[in-house]
Structure formats: structure tokens, C-alpha cells
Amino acid sequence: MLAACLPGVRGARPGTTPAITPSDVRSRIYVIADDSMLGRQSGTVGNFKMTEYLGREAARMGLEPAGDRGTYFQVVPMVMRRPDSSSRLIAGTDTLGIFKDFVPFRPTSTARVGTRIDIAGLQAVFGGRAGDTTVVLDKALVAGKLVVLDAPLGSNGQPTATYTTAGGTEAMKYPGAAGIAIASLDLQSSPQSFQRQGSGISESVVSSRGPGGILITTLAARKLMGRDLGGLNPGATGLPVESRIGFVDSAVKAPARNVVAMRRGTDPFLSSEYVAVGAHSDHIGVASGPVEHDSLRAFNRVMRPEGNQTRAATPTAAQWRTILSLRDSLRKIRPPRMDSIFNGADDDGSGSTALLEIAEQFASQPRGRRSILFVWHTGEESGLLGSMYFTGHTTVPRDKIVAQVNMDMVGRGRKEDTPTGGPLNLQAIGMRRLSTELGDVVDSVNGARTVPWEIDLSFDAPGHAQNRYCRSDHQNYARHGIPIVYFSRGYHQDYHVVTDEAEYIDYDALSRVAGFVHDVVAALANRTDRPRVNRPRPNPLSPCRQ
Structure with missing residues (x-):
């Protein structure tokens, strides 16, 4: 019923062809990144319209539905979640202000924190450096208290704004604490973004129990502990804390949905295995x-x-x-x-478009040996929530997914966009972290191209400050031991800005990325053996680590 009432959903299909061409990717992105999609935030009418478009296109191509109950859709139990503006935090006699001195951060697939911090008069405790696994305080010392932590360190040894892995690590270390407070709010590039209403996973999927998480300023940390953190040893106690911090949840404005389609393989044995290829359909909505x-x-x-x-x-x-x-x-x-609409032409209109083009080309070709699973995840911008739900509730047997190929922000990458860019630059992350054989497949396919990509592995370095390995949907497949490769062409001046528009996409390069990913997926679908997992598997409940 909702789809029938949405203006602009019907008849929005461009006239594309099975071949992957610059004109086809251009026509698709101008649909996906149009103002009528309202920034495609998960749980809103805009993202619902996007998933309607994707589902119609999958049906037009003749792909098999692989969502719930014979449809192309998997509904993800989500809520709209915003910080409670009445939240309060008192350190001794000092009242700290929400959005000024502290902000609560939402639970994500990596930072599996709670949604509340309620404390009545117990002293704050210093926990050392956030993410430092060598420091573990006695459970009795932190029980029911706020654990204050210095900002985590990046690979360069300097404090970093990246907090999700550190937050998830501390929440696992101290499940009996009331909350964890990381002193990195001053480092955030866009602190006002924490005020925006976003999507959250329902408590029916991820429990809100456990310590809640907040980011605090350096000054707030000093007020909580009574002195600078640099002069403290882990376990030091601070001032008595009174807190009532949380979120306000409301119903989504439209169902949040993953879109899942399949091209079934032909081999009598291998067709029950799947090569997954994905992108994310959502973006961050409308500015205030x-x-x-x-x-x-x-x-x-x-x-x-x-x-x-x-x-x-x-x-x-x-x-x-x-x-x-x-x-x-x-x-x-x-x-x-x-302008006030975050159209997300590159993030991740480019990946969603490439996935449509790849699917359309596969649909026109003879079937491969393995089946191919096309997944457009929702909720990536809210903390990889759609992929977290999909990998926890796969619509095919999870152990039959032999690899996952992810595309996120593959539409730019010129030299003027990013210092590492250029016409042949393609960033690859994670392709040998679980399976060196997957990396070999990527290199082999690339080597066979008339004009190979210059594969850039610099962002895959362990401990890289940007934490890219942990920041897109492939990570939820990897946490379950599925080999992954994540392709991107990098950040640019329009990242998470209303200026991320279709007019700035490099359509020639995007069509070449889509063609390359198609060939990688085809190689994986047709090889005799699945990529062997020959590197350590992660604990699926542990926070992701770059």
C-alpha cells in the first residue's frame, strides 16, 4: 500500500541495456540521487522509494527473489532514534551540557553499547586509554559506574576521533559498568551530526543492556575526574556522578528493507554455494x-x-x-x-548503481556454476545495521556464502578528488585478511584486463587511522568468517555533505569499476574451489579491528 501512494516511484526506470556503459550508470544515478529520494535515510519514505526502485529493477531483469517470503525484500527491525535532549550529567557540583560537553553514541555492529546511562552518586573511574586491551580493571571497581577513558590512539600514535572499535572493546571489557565515556568529542570532525535523528536497530535484535556510551570533551573529562587524565593511573577514582542519559525511540516512517536477489547457478554441486556482491542503498537524509x-x-x-x-x-x-x-x-x-538534501550520489549511489549494472549484465549472460547473491543493504550509515541483520538472518545458508564483494563510494577518485586518486586508482581493502586466495583471484582478474587498475592497498594497513576496514558492510560478513574484498575510490570534499551530487560523478570510471567487479564475481562463481579461509577468523561478537 505504501508503495502505491508514493509519488515518483512508478515509472522511474531508466532505459538501460545489459552492457555496462557510462550512459547507463549516469541514467541510474540521476534517479537514485534525485531530490525526490529525500536523502534515502533508512526507515524513511526516501529509502523505501529507493528499495522499491531496486526491487522493480531486479524483477525486470528476471532475477530470482531472495528476500523474505518469496519477495525481493528483507525487513530490518529498526526504529528512529535521537538523543534525549533532556539527558543530564552532573560531576560533583558541575552540570555538563548535552551536545556541548557530552553526546551519547548509538549502538552499532561494532560498538555494541547500551542505550542508557543511569547513575546515582557513584564515583567515576579512570579506565586508561580507550581500546587498550592490556588494561582491565576489576569488575567490582567499575560495577554500576561511569568509566572515563582517554581518546584512543591511531596508527600514527596520535589521539584519533575514531571511537567505535574502542567503544565496543570497552563495553565488552566492562559489561557491568553503567557507562563508558571516551574523551574524543573535541576531535570529531562533525560533532553536530550527533544531534541528528538517525536509525537504530530494534532492541528485539540487539539488547540495550550493558554500558551506554558517550563521547566527552577534554574539559568534561577533567570535571568528571577532578584533574587532567594525563596524570592519572587506571583505576583512579573521580567525582560522584549523577546521570540520566539516553535516547528517544520512535517508529520508522517507512519499513527499512534490505533488497536481495539471486542469479542461480547451474552446477549440480556448486549452485548451492553463493558469491555475494553488495552495496548500500541508504544515505543520511535531509539537513536541518x-x-x-x-x-x-x-x-x-x-x-x-x-x-x-x-x-x-x-x-x-x-x-x-x-x-x-x-x-x-x-x-x-x-x-x-x-540545498538541504544529502543526495549521496557517490555514497553510495555509485555502489548501488554499479550493483544494478552488474546484475543486469549477469542476467543477460549464461549462468555460472555458483549462484550469485545481490544484496543492497540498508542502514549502513546508521552503523552497518542492515548488513548486521542480514548476516545474522541470512536468506540463504550463511556457511554457503563463499565470498562477499562490497562497493562503497566508487564514483569519484580523480586526482582532484583525493590525493591518492587518478584515472586508474582503485582502493581495495580486506582482500587477503581472511583468504589469500581471494586476493589472488582479484589480482588475476585485474592482470587480465587490457588496462589494469592500479590496486591501492594503503588503506588496508593494520591500524590505519581511518579504520576503513570496519566502516562498510563487508565487515559484517568478515566477522562471520566469510572472505571479503571492499572496493572504493576514496573520500572527497563532498563526503557526507549536501554537495555529493550526480554532476560530479566520473561515469566512465564508474562503468569500468562495475565491469571489473562483474569479472571478479564471475571468476569466483566459476572456479572449482571456494576461496580457502587460511587466515585467523575473528570472534563474531568482538569489535572489528583495522
């Missing part, structure tokens, strides 16, 4: 207010070259002159244009 598109792009070009991945700073006089010069040059082309 409009901004001027070209002014923001000019600012980010100078000050935030990786968009919201880059921490904001105040421009110098010289930087302001450059920003204004860039803005004025754009004014000569067009008048000001206001």
Missing part, C-alpha cells in the same frame, strides 16, 4: 536547514578536502581569499543555489 551549494563546495575545497571526514577549522586570511575566489568563479557560471 539549507546551505548555499557553491559556497560550501568552495569552502570544503580549501578547508575540508575529505568533506565531513576532515575536522573543521577556521580559515586564515589567505585561505579565505582562495575560498572567495573559487566561489566567485562559480558565480560566473550560475546564480546561488540553496
Whole structure:
């Protein structure tokens, strides 16, 4: 019924062909990243419209439904979740302010924290450096208390804003604590994003029990402990804490759905095995207010070259002159244009589009030996929630998934987009972490191309500060021991900004990425043996580690 009432859903199909072409990927992205999709946030009408489009396209191609009850859809139990603005935190006699001194962070597939912190007068306890597994305090010391932690360290030895792995680690160490407080709020590139309503997984899937999580400023940490964290030893006690911190949950505005389709294999033995290939259908919705598109792009070009991945700073006089010069040059082309919708053309309109093109090409070709599973996950932007649900409730036997290939942000990658970019640059993450044979397949397919990609493995380095291995949907397959490879062309100035629009996509390169991924999947589907897991398997309940 909801689909029938949605304007713009019917008849939105572009006239694509089985071949993967720049014109086809362009026509699809202009549908997916249109304002009518309202930023595609999971649990909203915009993402529902997106999944309707994907389901119709899968049916048009003749793909087999592989969702729930003979449909293309798997409903993910989600809620709309926002921080409770009445949350309070008192350290001794100091009242700390929500969104100023602290913010609660939502449970995700890696940071499996609770959703509340309720404390009545117990002293805060210093837990050392967040994520440091060599420090484990006595359970009795932290029971019912707030464990205050210094910011985790990145691979460069410097404090990092990345907190999910550290938060999940501390929650596992101290299940009896009331909460964990990580002093990294000052480091966040976009602290205002914590105020935005987002999606959360229902408590029927992930329990809200266990310590809740908050990020705090350095000043708040000092108030909680009574002195600077640098002068404390783990186990030191601070001031008495009063807290009532939590979230307000409400019903989703539309069902949150993974889209799942299949091209069944032909081999009498191997057709019961699956090569999964995926992307995420969601983005981050609508901003609280409009901004001027070209002014923001000019600012980010100078000050935030990786968009919201880059921490904001105040421009110098010289930087302001450059920003204004860039803005004025754009004014000569067009008048000001206001925007408030995060259209996510690259993140991950590009991956969703590539997956449609790959599926359409497979649907037109003779079937391979193994079956191919096409999954458009929802809820990636909310903490990999759609893929967490899918891998926990697979619609095919999970142990029959031989590999997963993930695409996220594969539509840019020019030199002007990212310092590591270029026409042949393609980032690959995780392809030998569980199975060296999977990495060999990728290299073999690439080596056979007329013009091979320059595979960039730099972001796969253990402990990399950007933590990319843990930040997209492949991670939930890997935690269950399924070999993965994650392809991307990197961050850019429009990452998680309303300026991530279809006009900036490199359509020639995107079609080549899609063609390459098609060939990798075909090679996996047709080889005799599944990629052997010959590296250590992770504990599926442990936080992901880069």
C-alpha cells in the first residue's frame, strides 16, 4: 500500500541495456540521487522509494527473489532514534551540557553499547586509554559506574576521533559498568551530526543492556575526574556522578528493507554455494536547514578536502581569499543555489548503481556454476545495521556464502578528488585478511584486463587511522568468517555533505569499476574451489579491528 501512494516511484526506470556503459550508470544515478529520494535515510519514505526502485529493477531483469517470503525484500527491525535532549550529567557540583560537553553514541555492529546511562552518586573511574586491551580493571571497581577513558590512539600514535572499535572493546571489557565515556568529542570532525535523528536497530535484535556510551570533551573529562587524565593511573577514582542519559525511540516512517536477489547457478554441486556482491542503498537524509551549494563546495575545497571526514577549522586570511575566489568563479557560471538534501550520489549511489549494472549484465549472460547473491543493504550509515541483520538472518545458508564483494563510494577518485586518486586508482581493502586466495583471484582478474587498475592497498594497513576496514558492510560478513574484498575510490570534499551530487560523478570510471567487479564475481562463481579461509577468523561478537 505504501508503495502505491508514493509519488515518483512508478515509472522511474531508466532505459538501460545489459552492457555496462557510462550512459547507463549516469541514467541510474540521476534517479537514485534525485531530490525526490529525500536523502534515502533508512526507515524513511526516501529509502523505501529507493528499495522499491531496486526491487522493480531486479524483477525486470528476471532475477530470482531472495528476500523474505518469496519477495525481493528483507525487513530490518529498526526504529528512529535521537538523543534525549533532556539527558543530564552532573560531576560533583558541575552540570555538563548535552551536545556541548557530552553526546551519547548509538549502538552499532561494532560498538555494541547500551542505550542508557543511569547513575546515582557513584564515583567515576579512570579506565586508561580507550581500546587498550592490556588494561582491565576489576569488575567490582567499575560495577554500576561511569568509566572515563582517554581518546584512543591511531596508527600514527596520535589521539584519533575514531571511537567505535574502542567503544565496543570497552563495553565488552566492562559489561557491568553503567557507562563508558571516551574523551574524543573535541576531535570529531562533525560533532553536530550527533544531534541528528538517525536509525537504530530494534532492541528485539540487539539488547540495550550493558554500558551506554558517550563521547566527552577534554574539559568534561577533567570535571568528571577532578584533574587532567594525563596524570592519572587506571583505576583512579573521580567525582560522584549523577546521570540520566539516553535516547528517544520512535517508529520508522517507512519499513527499512534490505533488497536481495539471486542469479542461480547451474552446477549440480556448486549452485548451492553463493558469491555475494553488495552495496548500500541508504544515505543520511535531509539537513536541518539549507546551505548555499557553491559556497560550501568552495569552502570544503580549501578547508575540508575529505568533506565531513576532515575536522573543521577556521580559515586564515589567505585561505579565505582562495575560498572567495573559487566561489566567485562559480558565480560566473550560475546564480546561488540553496540545498538541504544529502543526495549521496557517490555514497553510495555509485555502489548501488554499479550493483544494478552488474546484475543486469549477469542476467543477460549464461549462468555460472555458483549462484550469485545481490544484496543492497540498508542502514549502513546508521552503523552497518542492515548488513548486521542480514548476516545474522541470512536468506540463504550463511556457511554457503563463499565470498562477499562490497562497493562503497566508487564514483569519484580523480586526482582532484583525493590525493591518492587518478584515472586508474582503485582502493581495495580486506582482500587477503581472511583468504589469500581471494586476493589472488582479484589480482588475476585485474592482470587480465587490457588496462589494469592500479590496486591501492594503503588503506588496508593494520591500524590505519581511518579504520576503513570496519566502516562498510563487508565487515559484517568478515566477522562471520566469510572472505571479503571492499572496493572504493576514496573520500572527497563532498563526503557526507549536501554537495555529493550526480554532476560530479566520473561515469566512465564508474562503468569500468562495475565491469571489473562483474569479472571478479564471475571468476569466483566459476572456479572449482571456494576461496580457502587460511587466515585467523575473528570472534563474531568482538569489535572489528583495522
